[in-house]
Amino acid sequence: MEQKLKVGILGATGMVGQRFISLLEDHPWFEVVTVAASPRSAGKTYAEAVGNRWKMDTPMPEAVKKLVVLNVNDVEHVASTVDFVFSAVDMTKDEIKAIEEAYAKTETPVVSNNSAHRWTPDVPMVIPEVNPEHFEVIADQKKRLGTTRGFIAVKPNCSIQSYAPCLAAWKEFGPKELIVTTYQAISGAGKTFKDWPEMVENIIPYIGGEEEKSEQEPLRVLGKVENGEIVKAELPKITCQCVRVPVLNGHTAAVFINFEKKPTKEQLIEKLTSFKGFPQEADLPSAPKQFIQYLEEDNRPQVKMDVDYEKGMGVSIGRLREDTIYDYKFIGLSHNTVRGAAGGAVLCAESLTAKGYIQAK
Numbered sequence: 001m002e003q004k005l006k007v008g009i010l011g012a013t014g015m016v017g018q019r020f021i022s023l024l025e026d027h028p029w030f031e032v033v034t035v036a037a038s039p040r041s042a043g044k045t046y047a048e049a050v051g052n053r054w055k056m057d058t059p060m061p062e063a064v065k066k067l068v069v070l071n072v073n074d075v076e077h078v079a080s081t082v083d084f085v086f087s088a089v090d091m092t093k094d095e096i097k098a099i100e101e102a103y104a105k106t107e108t109p110v111v112s113n114n115s116a117h118r119w120t121p122d123v124p125m126v127i128p129e130v131n132p133e134h135f136e137v138i139a140d141q142k143k144r145l146g147t148t149r150g151f152i153a154v155k156p157n158c159s160i161q162s163y164a165p166c167l168a169a170w171k172e173f174g175p176k177e178l179i180v181t182t183y184q185a186i187s188g189a190g191k192t193f194k195d196w197p198e199m200v201e202n203i204i205p206y207i208g209g210e211e212e213k214s215e216q217e218p219l220r221v222l223g224k225v226e227n228g229e230i231v232k233a234e235l236p237k238i239t240c241q242c243v244r245v246p247v248l249n250g251h252t253a254a255v256f257i258n259f260e261k262k263p264t265k266e267q268l269i270e271k272l273t274s275f276k277g278f279p280q281e282a283d284l285p286s287a288p289k290q291f292i293q294y295l296e297e298d299n300r301p302q303v304k305m306d307v308d309y310e311k312g313m314g315v316s317i318g319r320l321r322e323d324t325i326y327d328y329k330f331i332g333l334s335h336n337t338v339r340g341a342a343g344g345a346v347l348c349a350e351s352l353t354a355k356g357y358i359q360a361k
């Protein structure tokens, strides 16, 4: 790319916003030129606004420290400085819906990490290896919004990334029923142990709204485009329990699965390890070379050993074995704030750029 695209981050001071800042440092296609957050942060430099809230392992990039934080609600102003935005603001669902549409209507594409638009019929919700063809509905969304280049695209919830890709890899065997339990990291709530000490040596068996997302969102990702809308798949039926565990980064899922046509274990592993999609074919900058790895050891995947596989963009699967009631059971792991949040959104934006949906203004 001759000239980098100018990027703004809405909610830049938060946990996911910080992850965007870290991932985009030295990005070959995108340059962060604008950071925006609440009126509390607006007017301060990024370094001042974040203060002691910096939660990444790597230091704050020099290039953003002195950027003056803009107010997310000054839509026209923020939009005038960028080619597109990533959205990671924490507001009410209705407020997020409205503000993301307002940005799209300024002809600024919005790639969102938020859940507000995940069920808007003409908004694509994409895991780029699995359903990049869903970007086709953007043409119909633009008609509804009355835009020529502005639109909204979203990525799915962090909790589904450790098992939903397997369903796509195993499509020909007809995944029919799933029982899932997720073991979710505290960074998924925007927290570290310092600001959530109750989580040390604790388990909390409730994460608001997460079970519905974990049961329903895979069906939309596996759905198809019909008359300018995404129609969700009917199968597999999924039932899920989501549990918060004392882990900083990394969502684990324990899954039982039934198929229409029961394959062998060797077939299942071969389909996982050979699974690839548009990001690998187009050699996108953030694409994992190998999207899904299969680990043979009985005690893998482990959060500490495997969460950063493929720089947090890959998915690790292990312990695939026959079950006494279901056909098979297995364990999945993915990085919730990389593949599950900012990294997944960056890969969506790279896919949208490679496909010509995002261009310089």
Ligand SMILES: NC(=O)c1ccc[n+]([C@@H]2O[C@H](COP(=O)([O-])OP(=O)(O)OC[C@H]3O[C@@H](n4cnc5c(N)ncnc54)[C@H](OP(=O)(O)O)[C@@H]3O)[C@@H](O)[C@H]2O)c1
Binding pocket: 010, 011, 012, 013, 014, 015, 016, 017, 036, 037, 038, 039, 040, 041, 042, 072, 073, 088, 089, 090, 091, 113, 114, 115, 157, 158, 187, 188, 189, 190, 191, 336, 337, 340, 341
């Ligand atoms: N953490 C995860 O792994 C994860 C994964 C998937 C999705 N999400 C979703 O991503 C969003 C951000 O999550 P987070 O964990 O990064 O939250 P967070 O750490 O609380 O950050 C929230 C961001 O939104 C800004 N903000 C808050 N209230 C605002 C307002 N009224 N107007 C404008 N900006 C406002 C904050 O700015 P100030 O600093 O100025 O307050 C901050 O930049 C949430 O919707 C969350 O559900 C999070």
